[in-house]
Amino acid sequence: MAAYKKPTVEISEVKAVLRKHFSSDVTAITPLEGGNISAVFSFTFFDKEYIIKFCDLAEGFETNKFISNLLSSQGIPFARCMVLGNFKSLNYLISEKIAGQILNSFSYEQQHRMLPEVLQILTRMNKVKLEATKGYGMINSSGNGTYNSWREHIIATNAEEQADSFWEGWHSLFKTTCLEKDVFDECYNRLLAYSIYNEPHRHFIHGDFHQYNILSDGQRITGVIDSNGKYGDFLIDLATLDWHIKTHLNLDVVQIYLNYQQEMGIEIPNFKERFIGAKYYNGLIGLRFYSKMEWNDSYYELRDELLSLI
Structure with a gap:
């Protein structure tokens, strides 16, 4: 491929x-x-x-x-x-068009200063009212999730046959790219084990929440763009942001996030287990994406992080 x-x-x-x-x-x-x-x-x-x-x-x-x-x-x-x-x-x-530039274009100091506002917006977005929608996983044109449970979504997302999608024929990546089947299978089994902690939670997930999809005027956050929307555990978005913030800024976004939740009086049960499940969920998508795009350095960096989680 x-x-x-x-x-x-x-x-x-x-x-x-x-x-x-x-x-x-x-x-x-x-x-x-x-x-x-x-x-x-x-x-x-x-x-x-x-x-x-x-x-x-x-x-x-x-x-x-x-x-x-x-x-x-x-x-x-x-x-x-x-x-x-x-x-x-x-x-x-x-x-x-939302005014502003992508957050990643600003200095370390500016991004660090605006990070609390990023987390405030993330919290509000993850808590939007879903009204009469139902289902989990990818949001379809009717506004519903495609699957009856988060586990069904995980299995379908990683299935070999995904016709007419970005991942059609993706198993060929094991032969043509740096994607390693033993690594993928190990991480997939870990994902299934931890996903039991994510399954009870259904919220809006942006699906691609990081500095390249957050806009700013240099003083404040002006908007969010390019959602790959899903229904499921909102910690999926935190795991995405954490990966990008650590890679580019080397900041502990998770602790800043938890401090904000505590200030707001928001409790997050089973946070550690849910966050690990979120990291494996994102990680499997990332491994395939990086290998397909031939971004080998990013692949190996992510692979090493996933294998060291437990």
Whole structure:
């Protein structure tokens, strides 16, 4: 399996799509860096900035619209989704642009200072009301989780057959990349053992919560973007943030998080066991992703951390 390449979209093609939805007053169409799955551009319409993303995966962007409404309607600073559509073989999504730059672009001191606000927003996001939704795991276009339990989601996420998805045919990675089957199997068995602590908890999970998906103006957090939304234990998001913060800033985000929860009077039962389960859950996704993207150094670093957890 070759490394995944996000789609290539020309400025002329972006203009053609935008003409369907906006007048000729669209200006400043600019490709944006970042994003491993989608080609992303910003543009301006009547002095207001927007984002358009193009992706060739079959899942589309319908779920993004649901998540956008769920979060923004409850005061979470998440970009409002406006338009979904298709162009050639690609899906596209147009949303409002949140002001600011990715958090990782700021200095160590600035990121350190804004970390408490990041954790406040994370706590609020993980506690949004889910209304009449049901199910666990990946959120589908109807707003429900795809599976009846967290364990079902884990098994499906790591199954060999995942047609029409980013992970279709992923077992070939054992032969073509640095992904090691004995390591994967060991971590998977550990995940199943610890997942019993995560299973009773159902909250909104951002699914990709780290400095590259958090925006700031340098003084405060302006918004959160690019959710890979799921329903399950909210410590999944903390484990994601912890991995990235340790890698880039070498800060103990977990202790800062626990201090904030204590200040707010929030108890987290079985925290240690749930957090280990969250780290294995994220870790298995990370091992596959890093190997597929041919980011070998990141793979080996993550592998060593997972094997040393217990």
